[in-house]
Amino acid sequence: MPAAPPALQLTDLAKTYATGVEALKGVSLEIGDGELFGLLGPNGAGKSTLIHCVTGLANPTGGEARIFGNDTRGHYEQARAAVGLAPQDINLDTFLTVFETLDYPGGYFGMAKRDRRERAAELLDAFSLTDKRDTRTRFLSGGMKRRVVLARALMHRPRLLILDEPTAGVDVELRLELWQYVQRINGEGTSVLLTTHYLEEAEQLCDHIAFIDHGLIVDRGTPSELTQRYAVSSLEDAYLQLIGRTELSRAIATDTGELTS
Amino acid sequence: MTTRQIRFFSLLRRELYRFWKIKRQTVAAPLLESFLYISVFGAALGSRVGNLHGVDYVVFIVPGLVLMAWAMNAYMNNASSILQQKMERAIDDQLTSPASPLELLMAFSLGGFVRGGMVSMLTLTGSALLVDVPFEHPFVLALSLALSGMFFAQLGVFTGLRAVNWDDITFIQTFLLQPLIFVGGVFYSATLLPAPFDTITKFDPIYYMIGLVRYGTIGFHEIDITLALGGLFLVTAALVALNVRLFTTGWRLRA
Numbered sequence: 001m002p003a004a005p006p007a008l009q010l011t012d013l014a015k016t017y018a019t020g021v022e023a024l025k026g027v028s029l030e031i032g033d034g035e036l037f038g039l040l041g042p043n044g045a046g047k048s049t050l051i052h053c054v055t056g057l058a059n060p061t062g063g064e065a066r067i068f069g070n071d072t073r074g075h076y077e078q079a080r081a082a083v084g085l086a087p088q089d090i091n092l093d094t095f096l097t098v099f100e101t102l103d104y105p106g107g108y109f110g111m112a113k114r115d116r117r118e119r120a121a122e123l124l125d126a127f128s129l130t131d132k133r134d135t136r137t138r139f140l141s142g143g144m145k146r147r148v149v150l151a152r153a154l155m156h157r158p159r160l161l162i163l164d165e166p167t168a169g170v171d172v173e174l175r176l177e178l179w180q181y182v183q184r185i186n187g188e189g190t191s192v193l194l195t196t197h198y199l200e201e202a203e204q205l206c207d208h209i210a211f212i213d214h215g216l217i218v219d220r221g222t223p224s225e226l227t228q229r230y231a232v233s234s235l236e237d238a239y240l241q242l243i244g245r246t247e248l249s250r251a252i253a254t255d256t257g258e259l260t261s
Numbered sequence: 262m263t264t265r266q267i268r269f270f271s272l273l274r275r276e277l278y279r280f281w282k283i284k285r286q287t288v289a290a291p292l293l294e295s296f297l298y299i300s301v302f303g304a305a306l307g308s309r310v311g312n313l314h315g316v317d318y319v320v321f322i323v324p325g326l327v328l329m330a331w332a333m334n335a336y337m338n339n340a341s342s343i344l345q346q347k348m349e350r351a352i353d354d355q356l357t358s359p360a361s362p363l364e365l366l367m368a369f370s371l372g373g374f375v376r377g378g379m380v381s382m383l384t385l386t387g388s389a390l391l392v393d394v395p396f397e398h399p400f401v402l403a404l405s406l407a408l409s410g411m412f413f414a415q416l417g418v419f420t421g422l423r424a425v426n427w428d429d430i431t432f433i434q435t436f437l438l439q440p441l442i443f444v445g446g447v448f449y450s451a452t453l454l455p456a457p458f459d460t461i462t463k464f465d466p467i468y469y470m471i472g473l474v475r476y477g478t479i480g481f482h483e484i485d486i487t488l489a490l491g492g493l494f495l496v497t498a499a500l501v502a503l504n505v506r507l508f509t510t511g512w513r514l515r516a
Contacts, residue, residue, distance in 0.1 A: 017516065049516075052515075052516060055357045056356060056357055056515065057353055057356060057357060057515055057516065058515055058516040059510075059511055059515050059516070076359070077359040077361070078359070080357060080358060080359045081359045083357070085353075085357050087350075087353065089350065091349060091350035091351050091353055091354075092349070092351060093346065093349065093351035093354070094349060094351075095278075095279055095282060100278075104271055104274070104275050104354070105354050105358065106271075107267055107268065107270070107271025107272075107274070108268055108271050108272060108354065108355060108358035108359075108360060109268070109358060109359065110263075110264030110265070110267045110268050110359070111267070112262075112267060152354075
């Protein structure tokens with residue numbers, strides 16, 4: 001029996017913007033089916049560009065991306081049908097209510113009306129949005145909007161869920177709820193690509209992690225492989241070593257020492 | 262329904278819902294505008310002008326107003342819908358979906374096409390109730406209105422894709438479309454104009470669209486109907502092809 005294709009396979013993926021900025025310089029990466037994969041890197045490293053190239057929001061200028069074996073350009077229909085994206089910036093249609101925000105995209109992915117209603121009700125419940133069902137999204141708080149963005153990404157039951165900084169600016173409660181939910185659907189077989197600045201959480205959640213910097217994958221491995229490789233106790237220290245900012249780790253340690261002494 | 266049909270109708274439903282949700286602004290206001298034109302120009306001016314090419318002046322201006330209603334609403338709807346969704350990045354929902362460039366284009370186009378058609382048909386029906394509007398060549402009328410509506414719907418899509426702010430849309434509307442529509446002969450016949458204005462009018466493409474709709478309604482024409490219909494079909498098809506290409510490449514939509 002042939003091996004299942006990886007959830008995401010990038011081969012020399014490159015993106016140079018019209019401004020001349022080289023955001024991706026030939027990224028090769030593989031995320032296995034069912035894996036929870038963390039992509040970590042400083043601001044401007046190329047994380048969002050990589051996600052945009054995979055989801056069709058940006059046109060790669062070189063290389064290729066395959067989602068479950070489907071080329072994102074040649075077979076974009078099959079490739080995109082398998083992906084759910086929760087973008088970093090909240091991009092809700094202010095004309096629509098919370099329910100409509102789930103219902104329309106469900107339709108864009110070919111879900112039948114009854115299925116959309118059932119799935120929307122399920123997600124509204126899962127993200128504590130049921131009482132906001134008929135509220136227009138423009139009247140929601142920041143945290144509520146973030147919940148809607150996450151629910152929308154899950155609406156069509158994607159096989160690959162892409163979460164771009166999903167917990168940026170959200171409270172602890174939602175963060176914990178989200179991670180629980182992500183772990184649950186990952187356990188049920190959904191592959192997840194996650195970018196986050198919360199390295200501790202990435203260390204706990206992710207099966208594999210890749211560090212990206214200046215448009216290149218600079219290292220990858222399991223969280224324990226990475227901490228062993230850099231001979232440090234946490235992923236955060238490994239990350240700081242990798243980007244050449246170990247003095248920040250020492251500064252935190254010194255500050256903590258001063259506070260506790 | 263197949264997956265593809267559900268997808269297309271969801272994309273289209275979204276566009277129709279958008280204008281219907283604010284129908285006072287998108288349907289009622291332009292309808293009122295059309296009837297103000299009929300009242301002010303038709304009733305007030307018509308009593309002085311009297312007959313024009315064998316029909317009452319108020320009847321003579323109805324075809325131009327019907328076309329203008331479809332043109333302006335189709336254009337504004339599509340241009341503003343696309344720009345607003347681009348600015349909010351809500352359009353990423355459609356762009357990350359499995360929809361093809363043609364499906365996206367047709368859904369965006371038909372939103373304005375339907376809105377324009379609705380205002381236009383209500384204007385025509387209302388006019389027919391108020392004054393005696395003949396329908397001399399219904400097939401030409403339907404075809405020329407539909408082709409003109411699609412042309413302006415495509416123009417709206419193109420402008421929406423190109424625009425980076427609201428000024429880009431209103432500039433085209435105020436400084437290009439409205440002058441061309443008025444100069445195109447909504448309120449007069451080009452044969453009545455002195456030289457060189459009668460010749461200048463003939464370089465206005467909207468003059469031919471109004472001519473077609475006027476021929477379909479009251480039977481009067483000062484243009485070659487077959488040539489005008491053929492030309493309108495070709496420029497509309499060219500604009501559709503251009504927009505398909507722009508959606509395929511992701512011009513000003515995908516980075």
